[in-house]
Amino acid sequence: MDKRLKIGGLALRAACRRELATFLNVTVGTLLICLCIAALIEPYQFASTGVTGVGLITNYLWGISPVWVLTGGNALLLAWGWKALSPRFALWTLYNTLLTTLALPLFEMFRYPLISNTILAALFGGVVGGLGMGILFREGASSGGMDVAAAVAKKRWGVDVGSASFFVNVGILVLSFVAVDFERVLMGAFSLYVESVVIDWVIKSFDRRTQVMVISAKTGEITRFIMDSLERTATLVAAKGAYRRAPMEMIMVILTRRQAVELKRFVRSIDPGAFLILSDVSEVVGEGFKKWEAS
Template sequence: MKLDLKARNILFILIGAAIYAFGLVNFNMKNQLAEGGVTGLTLILYNLPPHFDPAISNIVLNIPLFLAGWRFFRRNEFIYTLIGTFSLSFFLYIFQHVITFNFSLSHDLFLAALFAGVFIGGGLGIIFRYGGTTGGSDIVARITHKKYGWAMSKTMLIIDAAVIIISIIYLDYRQMMYTLVGVYVGSRMIDIIQKGAYAGKALMIFSRKSDEIAEKIMSSLNRSVTLIDGKGGFTRREMNVLYCVVSHNEVFRLKNLIKDIDPDAFVTVNDVHEVFGEGFSYPKSSPNKLDKAQD
């Protein structure tokens, strides 16, 4: 089973690296858009004489980082990082010299930036989700976190910002601004893929008619609820507080349902960034089974 899990992780890291490389070659390199981290440095070396191939410079720049940071990784993490980095260079070579496409969008850099963000962010999100990295600023961030306690996200942001600023030596202001658009879209794609596609809303319902509302939710929406013992701070009255998670398109129906039963109910609604279980990551079951799952 462990071998199957490792094989799956490696497979998706390879897929993520292919998507990342495809976006970098066809939308960043062909439209002269920059990127952050070590990848951004490879683009600087590519755009300035003597024009180093990113497939080679990516490995060359990462080798000293591997030597400096290998002890800060667990064994599997280090292996996945090696796979991610070398597979990225492999696919960069493939999409530059073997399988080529004509995606020049110099006439519409906004569209190029969107495509770059979607492919690069999507590829990185897949790599990160399955335990890999592409080396570079991630290694530096781990070293500074272990040695100095610096937050990894801040270190990576500083490195990315510095590389993008340096990229002004071959970019004009227009390309720089579109690069920032691509970087933002990429960061959102990473978040979406890492956090999962199944999101929803969590509602806390405070009502004197909690039992009636709970029954209606289960019968009308086929969603279960959890009853939490509560006590009013002012009235000192004991009541059941209902907790329920629904999909985005069910929130309006649930609000109307609550208002019909108890217009005076107090309801809080919060974003839930990832949900898995019956009714979300796989089909709904009966309310009774859902009840057992939440209880």
């Protein structure tokens, strides 16, 4: 009984640590998105997509802060699809919506230096917005809008709404012509493209690891170095040479890039004749890396 309670307590503490990290990351991601809207989209009247795009259209036409459309639209979507969404996704999206409601008007109070080159402004807007969105996606959260609609439609009707979302977003971009000229719409589309590239980079880069496979006569020393100095574990794979048919052990280990460099240096120092294979891994799920719950 005591052992089960101890294990349960450890699991609870680990879950709390994970959710605390998620809280911090979602907060940073949401603030970056709000900064992007206030400093790098609104002042240049760039077009956008989703609920944000609709909010920007109302802002350009009537001077209404997009926060009202963002808050109202996301609240309606969450109310519509609350039962169809996972509790974690819904709660973090709700937190994102509430934080946006508070943070965006605050960011809009400041005056930001204008960038004379609109292409450069669109580029920076895409980078900052992409960083924010990428952080949210890594944590299994979202900024609401079309993400909520897509999740609900897939859960309720089993429909992959990727194509539908694309056409809806294109429609919102076209609708932006009632508020801004062709150049602003084009710059908005360019900024969204940059944003998508940065989102992909953020998601992949933070999870990237290096897989190292080592064939050496000094397997024991290398394994001890991995466990004692790098504080990682490894897998020993039984292997056999094709030419001499001699049995051997191959070490397989997943490391960060810095750890891979340290291991390479150590192997070279004790066994210059060792054979190493290093390859990039885009994602690792399991103990010591990303948790299954977050994948």
